[in-house]
Amino acid sequence: MSWLDDDGDDDDLGYDETDFRARPNPKANRPRTKRRPAHADAVIARVLGVDRGRYTVLVDEDGPDEHQILASRARELRKQPIVNGDRARVVGDTSGDDGTLARIVGILDRTSLLRRSADDTDHVERIIVANADQMLIVVAAADPEPRPRLVDRYLIAALDAGMRPILVVTKTDLADPSPFLAHFEGLEDLEVITSGRDAMPVDLIGDLLVGHSTVFVGHSGVGKSTLVNALVPHALRATGHVNEVTGRGRHTSSSAVSLRYVGPSGKGWVIDTPGVRSFGLGHVDPANILRAYTDLADIAEECPRGCTHLPDAPDCALVEAVADGRLGERGAARVDSLQRLLTTFSAPPTF
Template identity: 50%
Template sequence: MPRELDEDDVRIRPGRGSRPRTRQRPDHAEAVPAVVVGVDRGRYSCRPQPWPDRLVAAVRGGSMRRTSVVVGDQVALVGDLSGTDGVLARLVRREERTSVLRRTPDDTDPAERPIVANADILVIVCAVTDPVPRPGLIDRCLVAAYDGGLAPVLCLTKADLADPETITELYRPLGFPVVATRPDQDLTDLHSLLTQRVSVLFGHSGVGKSSLVNRLVPAADRAIGEVNAVTGRGRHTSSAAVALRLPAGGMVIDTPGIRSFGLGAVSPARVLSAFSDLAAAAAYCQPGCEHLAPSADCALDSAVTGGGADAARLASLRRLLAARATPL
């Protein structure tokens, strides 16, 4: 006779939770180091260091799914590294970043968005004319460079159409390189700054950034747009950041053209830290001093009067601080 069923006969399975099945995580000692050279909809194009001519598609795996990964990041890969179409490797580790270029959606949003990691140089590309220069945007890029640990370079394109000296004079007190380029001249000066370094090109649409990349890396074949005659603005021809190898060594990262640059997460102290000659004098300012204008409470003016600081450097610092606080 069949027996009567009771609760002991009911199989109860635990619900699926988000906790890992074990606390012991693999160390992935066999993982291969690589650099991220492109990002597209959750897929990461990586160049494994043992095979510099191979591109491997990868996805973030396991504990990396909530870790930000951008172009320039040094990562570790496991799985199929053959680079065959349709095959994906797993990205299991991101190494410590040496620098990071980031911005916020706008000045009121403190959420930083990393754009490029581990770059040595930020090349701020600005046209001398067509479209007209936007010093406010250049200043914001400088703030982001100093804040992120990148050395700035200002590249003035279309120097054959107008004199670049006015813009050059504005930024000469800051002491970083300013290079003017023309279509009928080579890029020797720019090449000497970028060779064997990791650099990122940044600028708003229509300034000739893609044309510059094509001259630096002839095999890049980046799309080139035109400036709208009515609005004076260019259209986006690059949709995502991509890293390209320079023929003489090093890497240049092309980024999409921008219309704005939010600095909501950058504090005045982080901007001031880039001016080591002024930061020491600022220690004598009254608490809460913003260093934006001459005042009895700002020790920077006294430092200039006493010969301990340069007036042009102080004017540049205040312009950058004002750019951080003034919407474009």
């Protein structure tokens, strides 16, 4: 069939392009908007764990209807990291029944962030845990040998995040921890607890957990998972052994998980994290380390601009205060502790 007239064109047929209309595409023609639903019916839940894009969250924490549910991430949060310890706004089916899936539509403001980078030159942060107020560092007196520099890095991360550090030394029946602990004598706010294989001070540690969210960190093989299982018997965290050839522990925890601690004096949260052999500090602001030494920070205000506060820093008020004996033996130990943490960075920091 031809649409042409006898002259070979369509002039006499009375058609023009307005007679042929394309089928409308309602999605393409719909005006774009950045408005999002208010989700006034959202409930607040604690993120307990993350597994392949699904989030285990706790609804009605400490309430009469406390229960766990499974949730996914809303599309508008695709660039928002959601981590263990987050307080999330959740909508949808929050019954927790089999086969149900709620949706996380928002994250409340965080009070703290524990972060690490791949190495000291990488400024891209990896958020590990949110809203924890304590860090419990587990280290073995032997098997594997303690690594003071790794503990220094944990302390720096804790101080940067505003967390209270707690140091637990395990396997003290195998070696005397005193030489190792001498590295940390100047840090007055550090709580230190020692433990043997057959005498773990569970009650003492448990009392420190009550009313707090405590993130557990430690080198693989130091007994961290064993301690977690002693504090939270239903946790069933896998435990491993130390390789006799390399002297290194085997990773037994693959992801961070929040566990409820219930003790004689109350409740708390244990956030167990995978064991690591390195802890990059590329994201840390060195000034936060000095702020943790409040008594030294006042003296450091007399330092020249750009002072590194290291032993070879010219005209450093801290170095001079140690040299003339104004700080005393204890103060000198704290300056040494501060300087050791500062030199942990790959390059001397400035303030």
